[in-house]
Amino acid sequence: SQELEQSPQSLIVQEGKNLTINCTSSKTLYGLYWYKQKYGEGLIFLMMLQKGGEEKSHEKITAKLDEKKQQSSLHITASQPSHAGIYLCGAVSTSGTYKYIFGTGTRLKVLA
Amino acid sequence: GAGVSQSPRYKVAKRGQDVALRCDPISGHVSLFWYQQALGQGPEFLTYFQNEAQLDKSGLPSDRFFAERPEGSVSTLKIQRTQQEDSAVYLCASSLERRRGNTIYFGEGSWLTVV
Numbered sequence: 001s002q003e004l005e006q007s008p009q010s011l012i013v014q015e016g017k018n019l020t021i022n023c024t025s026s027k028t029l030y031g032l033y034w035y036k037q038k039y040g041e042g043l044i045f046l047m048m049l050q051k052g053g054e055e056k057s058h059e060k061i062t063a064k065l066d067e068k069k070q071q072s073s074l075h076i077t078a079s080q081p082s083h084a085g086i087y088l089c090g091a092v093s094t095s096g097t098y099k100y101i102f103g104t105g106t107r108l109k110v111l112a
Numbered sequence: 113g114a115g116v117s118q119s120p121r122y123k124v125a126k127r128g129q130d131v132a133l134r135c136d137p138i139s140g141h142v143s144l145f146w147y148q149q150a151l152g153q154g155p156e157f158l159t160y161f162q163n164e165a166q167l168d169k170s171g172l173p174s175d176r177f178f179a180e181r182p183e184g185s186v187s188t189l190k191i192q193r194t195q196q197e198d199s200a201v202y203l204c205a206s207s208l209e210r211r212r213g214n215t216i217y218f219g220e221g222s223w224l225t226v227v
Contacts, residue, residue: 004154031213042116042203043155043218050213088154090216097168098210100145102154 002027002095006088006103013079014111021074021106023089032072033090034063037105043088046074079110114138116219118204124225125194133189133222135204141217143210146179146189147203149221155203161187162210194226 003026013019023032031050035043047056049065049072056063060083062075076083090102117136125131137144142163147155148171157171163184172179176195181187191198201221207214 033215035218040223042118042220043205045215045217048213048215097160097170098143099157099160099168099171100205100216101157102147104152104154 002091002093002101004089004091004101004103006106008106009104010107010109012109012111015080016078019076019079019108021087021108023072023074023103025070025091027070027094029065029069029072029091030094031092032063032065032069033100034072034074035088035090035102037086037088039085046087076108079108081110081112084108084110116204116206116217118202118219118222120222121220122223122225124227127195127226128193129226130190130192131194131224133191133202133204133224135187135189135206135219137185137187137204137206138217139185141206141208142184143207143214143216144181144187145205145207145216146187147205148173149201149203151200158189158202191224194224196226199224199226 034046047063052067052069060077086105088105093101144161146158149155159179160168161181176192178190203221205216205218207216
């Protein structure tokens with residue numbers, strides 16, 4: 001079955017620093033979603049990537065999907081305390097029936 | 113509605129008690145998903161509805177878990193004879209249609225604690 005692995009599992013950075021979170025799939029991705037989750041809340045949609053080599057940006061967050069469509073990265077520039085939370089990558093499973101699968105998440109803490 | 117709405121937000125149940133969790137998806141969304149998220153983990157798929165049809169229930173952990181969406185809009189996840197291992201956040205999500213390019217939108221989740 002298809003799996004998504006995220007790294008690192010957790011990250012603590014000083015405010016103003018850049019950081020990158022990675023998501024690797026065991027199979028070719030047909031679409032890769034990035035979500036952010038704050039403790040006690042639901043998942044907030046950030047971005048979706050579909051094409052190999054695609055890159056999208058929103059404010060200080062940039063997400064990329066590699067050409068082979070098996071790896072994605074999420075990059076935050078000049079991090080702020082408001083960026084703290086859990087970042088999850090998700091994808092439509094290519095195994096079995098129609099459903100979305102998720103990585104285990106990366107917990108980000110930004111120190112002021 | 114504007115977003116996916118779930119209720120209750122928090123539920124404390126005594127072991128053995130039955131619970132019902134409600135999901136009100138975004139209006140017009142055909143696809144509805146239920147996920148279970150344990151502390152420190154990513155969401156795990158439970159079940160999927162397309163309109164009123166439950167097309168996949170392979171993720172339901174036991175026959176104590178039951179989900180329905182009788183009129184193709186609101187859905188209820190029922191857990192019978194709750195056990196401590198059922199403690200988790202239960203997330204509902206919906207999307208416009210069954211297509212890979214569609215984004216799924218999540219509700220705030222229902223936090224279940226079984227004591």
